Amino acid sequence: MHMKQEEMLDKIRRSAESVPTPASLEPEQMMKKLDQTADDNKSSRNKKSSKKIWGYGGLAAAVLAVCVMTRLPNRALTGAGNPEHGQQEQMLPPEEGKEADQPGSANMEELADTKEEKEYLVSSYEELYDQIQKQASEGCDSVIYDTGMGNILTETGAAPGEAAAGGAALGNMKPDSTKMEVTSSNPDGFSETNIQVQGVDEGDLVKTDGTYIYVSTGDRGKIQIIKAAGKTMEVVGRIGDTSTVRGAKHIEEFYINGQYITVIRMDYGSHATFLETYDLKNPKEPKLLGSVKQDGYYKESRRNGDYVYLFTDYYAEMDAGKDEIERYVPKIDGSVIPLNCIYLPETPSGTSYLVASSLDMKNPGQVVQSKAVYSEGDQFYVSQSNIYIGNMSYDYKATQYDYTELLKFSYKDGKISFYGHGNVDGYLNNQFSMDExxxxxxxxxxxxxQSGQQTNSLIILDNKLKKLSEIEELAPGEQIYSARFMGDTAYFVTFRNMDPLFSADLSDPKNPKILGELKITGFSEYLHPYSDGLLLGIGREISPDTGNFKGLKLSMFDTNDPSDVKERDKMVEKTFEYTPAWENHKSVVISAEKNLIGFAVEEYNKDRREWLNQYVVYSYEKDQGFTRRLTHQLAKDRDQSQTRGLYIGEWFYVVEEDKITVFDMAHFNEFGHLNY
Known part of the structure; x- marks a missing residue:
């Protein structure tokens, strides 16, 4: 059993000590589920594949098992405040048809400001209850919690919709541009989190503001504040694990915005997520400014300007009585979501809500606005003005049976408005399969x-999520592994035994065209524009004859002519078996200006018969190809998915959960380390 699974079960056991747990969620049952599906999880491409030698010989199209819980969208709203600490939670709902009188809430006219919002309003709590019970009677309640990741496992043990970070979509492009600003570097001379859309920050476990490095210690629930002045480093402050809620130790992610830090914590015992915001004006003594509690497991978040947008999954209790509204309607700071803020789709499925809230980091005592959608969200794409949520669903009566329900919200300065609803055939590989x-x-x-074959589609929808065009039947027998949208051009990778890198012209949204198809060995799981006319791929090398895994692969594609893309250079690291970069774009630091590409890897040493964790840095020159500049040994027998590389000025820092090592960027010589 993997270390992550052991940690997961430990969390469940600790939570079960103080919280009544349904029989299906008892640790022993969880252990059985994990044991039954351990082999499947190892080989699933949507799961981490550490210490797993990959083979692709005779790879067949995936056969989807009938999921116990299918999922479709719904919609809901809320505005809620933050009661004073120590005040007992208010469990009573507002009167039906009446807005709750609570700080931060908006009136009905402000909330239902589009016809779509009004169209999907639920008429009563009774209607909502009846709908939930209907879904439960159809067998939609058999799920187990993956407490390590905040997702849901079906009876097969897989987390539908969970996928690798195969590419980053472009969010802030000029209409005629085929370039993208590098999102992991800063003009002030320090690296930032590698994000999807320029101007829309994503939470992470390690961040820097150019003066301090902030490091989460994960399950220990602390954030270390480290002053970094070249090779000199010192811990100057920390945020502890008992600031507001003793049960909410685990830190999911956090955000830095000037002198403010917002920390996202999970309390696995109460299945609730907390937003805690601190003033860092004096980093030696961070000052708590406010805390908000939101029902549900942490799912996703974003920051745009001063506002953080939080998304959680909340599961209704199937055995709740009709009058026990607080057991089947999510709460914000103890207050259930008002009736006139709850939305249902035409054909809801599943028993979960997607709860979305916004918080002003400079005024964090209460949420600005919240909405709860009666649906689970699988994939989240957030542009500078809209939020798109994809939800994977199934129709087994159809010959092509998987499809994605789409929700669209507009947002600005903390206000969230429901904007549209639609669906497309097929499933999304990850958030980067979408682009506005x-x-x-x-x-x-x-x-x-149903024939067992897979195909792929390129689809363009208008601003109401109505289909403008579609190219169907692409790469039969293969599936999409990564995508990159760059202005009027799209690049996406499919794979079976060879890697076709498709390029498509999207300049006419009603008539997109495939421009080219480059076939090479292996495939890229992450695509990133490196500099003008160059596209970086991080993936796997695969033997076209046997399908066997041959090592980690770096590719540099020449995209100057989108109709004739070429693999200009490649490097295959035969001993590297795994990298978090395949799954999480935030684990990679890339800067063409600094000429560096850095990420953690797992290597199997055949001579010593052991696994080694390392951090590697590469440079790239057009006349020399890839060069490995740094190979730094990391702690053994530890999950390195949190390890990050970052730079401040001309110094490079490798940040582990309990240690930072500093190197000069001229020669990547080690100049010291700091344990904390």
């Missing part, structure tokens, strides 16, 4: 057919 451009949403999806 000139008001349209572009997507690439993989479709599963």
């Amino acid at each position: 451009y000139e008001g349209n949403l572009r997507l690439v999806t993989t479709l599963s057919h």
Whole structure:
């Protein structure tokens, strides 16, 4: 059993000591589920594949097992405040048809400001209860919690919709541009989190503001504040694990915004997520400014300007009585979501809510606005003005049976408004399979057919999520592994035994065209624009004859002519078996200006018969290709998915959970380390 699974079970056991747990969620049952599916989880491409030698010989199209819980969208709203600490939670709902009188709430006219919002309003709590019970009677309540990740496992043990970070979509492009600003570097001379959309920050476990490095210690629930002045480092302050809620130790992610830090914590015992905001004006003594509690497991978040947007999954209790509204309607700071803020789709499925809230980091005592959608969200794409949520669903009566329900919200300065609803055939590989451009949403999806074959589609929707165009039947027998949208051009990778890198012209949204198809060995799981006319791929080398895994692969593609893309250079690291970069774009630091590409890897040493964790840094020159500049040994027998590389000025820092090592960037010589 993997270390992550052991940690997961430990969390469940600790939580079970103080919280009544349904029989299906008892630790022993969780252990059985994990043991039954351990082999499947090891080989699933949507799971971490550490210490697993990959083979792709005779790879067949995936056969989807019938999921116990299918999922479809719904919509809901809320405005809620933050009661004073120590005040007992208010469990009573507001009167039906009446807005709750609570800080931060808006009136009905402000909330339901589009016809779509009004159309999907639930008429009563009774209607909502009846709908939930209907879904439960159809067998939609058999799920187990993956407490390590905050997701849900079906009876097969898989987390539908969970996928690798195969590419980053472009969010802030000029109409005629085929370039993208590098999102992991800063003009002030320090690296930032590698994000999807320029101007829309994503939470992470390590961040820097150019003066301090902030490091989460994960399950220990602390954030270390480290002053970094070249080779000199010292811990100057920390944020502890008992600031507001003793049960909410685990830190999921956090954000830095000037002198403010917002920390996202999970309390696995109460299945609730907390937003804690601190003033860092004096980093030696961080001052708590406010805390907000939101029901549900942490799912996703974003920051735009001063506002953090939080998304959680909340599961209704199936055995709740009709009058026990607080057991099947989510709460913000102890107050259930008002009736006139709850939305249902035409054909809801599943028993979960997606709860979305916004928080002003400079005024964090209460949420600005919240909405709860009666649906689970699988994939989240957030542009500078809209939020798109994809939800994978199934229709087994159809010959092509998987599809994605889409929700669209507009947002600005903390206000969230429901904007549209639609669906497309197939499932999304990850959040980067979506991209907004000139008001349209572009997507690439993989479709599963009852024949057992898979195909792929390129789809363009208008601003109301109505289909403008579609290219179907792409790469039969293959599935999408990564995508990159760059202005009027899209690049996406499919794979079976060879890696076709497709390029498509999207300049006419009603008539997109495939420009080219480059076939090479292996495939890229992450695509990133490196500099003008160059596209970086991080993936796997695969033997076209046997399908066997041959090592980690770096590719540099020449995209100056999108109709004739070429693999200009490649490097295959035969002993590297795994990297978090395949799954999490935030684990990679890339800067063409600094000429560096850095990420953690796992290497199997055959001579010593052991696994080694390392951090590696590469440079790239057009006349020399890739060069490995740094190989730094990391702690053994530890999950390195949190390890990050970052730079401040001309110094490079490798940040582990309990240690930072500093190197000069001229020669990557080690100049010291700091334990904390």
